[in-house]
Amino acid sequence: MDSSTQGGKAFGILKSHQEDKLKSINEAFLSDEQYAEVEDLPEKLDMFKKKYMEFDLNDKGDIDMMGLKRMLEKLGVAKTHMELKKMMSEVCGGASKETFSYVDFLTMMLGERNAILKLILMFEGMSKQEERRHVGPPAAKTFSELP
Template structure:
């Protein structure tokens, strides 16, 4: 598994890390464009929005910039979502999605997991995360209540 190109001894690596993440985002944008042009997922009306959301999730959870989600990355993702699992459960989840047998989830497999017909545990967990984010709270000042309105 390839690792990041950053020097771990360099404590001023924040800018470099940002550059690495920007480069990863460009690569994924290229992949997203290929997916859109291929027409494999034309039944989705908001495909571009979904791919943008998946890109952000994938970049966030790919903590070592390897281009794949390995068991450590998936464990981080599940921990962040409040769904802690042990390493055996994580490997089973990855095996459900891993098409090339690498033991990791690359971006193509991630998109196929999220948009494909086959349900996996990871997909279900990530879909619940998306749904929980969509609930905006009430905005504006509360309505004025009068004593006469009370039961």
């Protein structure tokens, strides 16, 4: 980026660059035989890419403890520092790291491990599907059904 690019335009360029990097990682996962049996893999990878981009705000390629904290707070699931450290370790497959990469994130979300973050994100997705189903006015109730 040159010095004439500032503010929203610079952020847009940063996000576009980030999306390109994550898209190439997604393509590698699509061609990996280990994930060939995953149902709806392209859709899942696209959803995971959007979720990851939401919290890797500076495009460093990793989400740190504060990014994870923001992610969970936005989902309404605040955690203590110790819980966050445990979650970071789970995402990284037991390694004690200060950040996790997009590859770590995808490996957790598509793998067999039941990490806390994976469960939280899965339930968040399910609750959004529930919200979409109940659109419109509530069903009419009879007098006997009222509290």
